[in-house]
Amino acid sequence: MAKYQKLLEPFNIGGVEIRNRFVMLPMTTEMVDNYYITDSIVDFYEERAKGGTGLLELGSAYISDCFNATPKYHTTTGAAGIWDDSFVPGLARIADACRKHGAKSAVQLQLCYEWRATDADELKSYAPSKDVPSGPFVGMPECEYTKEEIAIVVKQYGEAARRAKEAGFDIIEIHAGIGYMVMRFLSKYSNHRTDEYGGTPENRARLLTEILDEVHRVCPDMPVLVRISADDLMPGGNRIEDTLELIPIIEKHGVDAWSVQAGFHEAPRPVANQIVPEGEFIDLAKQVKTVTSKPVFPGTRINTLDLCDKVVTQGYGDAVGMARQ
Numbered sequence: 001m002a003k004y005q006k007l008l009e010p011f012n013i014g015g016v017e018i019r020n021r022f023v024m025l026p027m028t029t030e031m032v033d034n035y036y037i038t039d040s041i042v043d044f045y046e047e048r049a050k051g052g053t054g055l056l057e058l059g060s061a062y063i064s065d066c067f068n069a070t071p072k073y074h075t076t077t078g079a080a081g082i083w084d085d086s087f088v089p090g091l092a093r094i095a096d097a098c099r100k101h102g103a104k105s106a107v108q109l110q111l112c113y114e115w116r117a118t119d120a121d122e123l124k125s126y127a128p129s130k131d132v133p134s135g136p137f138v139g140m141p142e143c144e145y146t147k148e149e150i151a152i153v154v155k156q157y158g159e160a161a162r163r164a165k166e167a168g169f170d171i172i173e174i175h176a177g178i179g180y181m182v183m184r185f186l187s188k189y190s191n192h193r194t195d196e197y198g199g200t201p202e203n204r205a206r207l208l209t210e211i212l213d214e215v216h217r218v219c220p221d222m223p224v225l226v227r228i229s230a231d232d233l234m235p236g237g238n239r240i241e242d243t244l245e246l247i248p249i250i251e252k253h254g255v256d257a258w259s260v261q262a263g264f265h266e267a268p269r270p271v272a273n274q275i276v277p278e279g280e281f282i283d284l285a286k287q288v289k290t291v292t293s294k295p296v297f298p299g300t301r302i303n304t305l306d307l308c309d310k311v312v313t314q315g316y317g318d319a320v321g322m323a324r325q
């Protein structure tokens with residue numbers, strides 16, 4: 001096969017055909033206005049769809065109300081919102097801009113460190129376990145999720161998925177990586193719960209599997225992609241062996257593709273900046289591929305066509321994820 005040819009072949013995520021193997025990873029570009037989509041972010045996506053990218057991921061889109069609050073962490077402020085129906089027309093502009101140029105679109109549903117059930121509640125930092133910091137810059141969590149609150153979170157994901165479908169996105173992504181809330185439940189580092197949401201792999205995966213069940217219940221025809229840190233690089237956290245155990249458990253609840261990254265933001269080593277060697281984490285995706293038949297793609301510091309070609313021709317992934325490049 002001629003060099004680079006495989007990169008130009010289509011592939012399929014849950015019945016959605018993607019015209020080539022290039023995925024633009026989600027980026028909170030902060031080109032939003034009080035969580036609403038702006039002209040500049042629509043242009044940003046349209047330019048990249050025009051440029052030929054196969055799948056463009058909008059990220060992130062917050063599932064819990066952040067209006068009129070003073071969040072402690074900037075990821076929450078720079079994100080798009082998807083917790084209210086008033087966001088749908090703006091989100092639809094992104095999906096339309098991708099479709100117009102033959103690209104497919106995904107939206108990343110996000111819950112970081114702060115959460116509230118309704119706009120009548122205070123936005124507070126949450127965690128699976130109160131003895132582990134909520135995340136970088138946030139400090140110790142004010143609250144540990146109760147089971148009743150987890151049930152509300154799950155419903156919020158379902159409502160967000162409905163809005164994603166109404167906006168015309170092709171694929172829904174659940175962010176379960178880099179130490180945000182879903183990953184904090186998955187990880188042995190941050191989840192010390194003793195109820196059915198902690199302990200065994202099944203229990204640590206329960207928040208995610210309940211979210212998947214709810215998303216599929218609300219949007220039965222929408223493909224779902226999960227982004228996961230296959231080694232979370234945290235002391236006592238999930239190593240690749242843990243992830244290989246988790247993947248089949250999670251997949252029973254319907255996952256159409258896996259986006260593989262590494263680390264928590266607060267990991268004791270760089271996880272995404274320029275100090276990270278090129279292609280540092282592609283082997284994690286290769287290992288994930290040993291336990292799933294669904295498409296898998298690595299991301300992080302994949303910056304050259306030769307490395308992209310290596311990924312898809314030498315079994316590291318079915319596609320390549322790139323953000324800054």
Ligand SMILES: Cc1cc2nc3c(=O)[nH]c(=O)nc-3n(C[C@H](O)[C@H](O)[C@H](O)COP(=O)(O)O)c2cc1C
Pocket residue numbers: 025026027028029059060108175227261272299300301302321322323324325
């Ligand atoms: C400005 C910026 C914002 C980002 N926001 C998100 C995000 O909201 N969700 C996410 O999963 N990853 C986010 N990322 C991480 C990227 O998806 C990607 O994993 C990271 O940039 C490494 O890939 P790269 O070397 O191709 O840039 C962001 C990255 C950048 C540079």
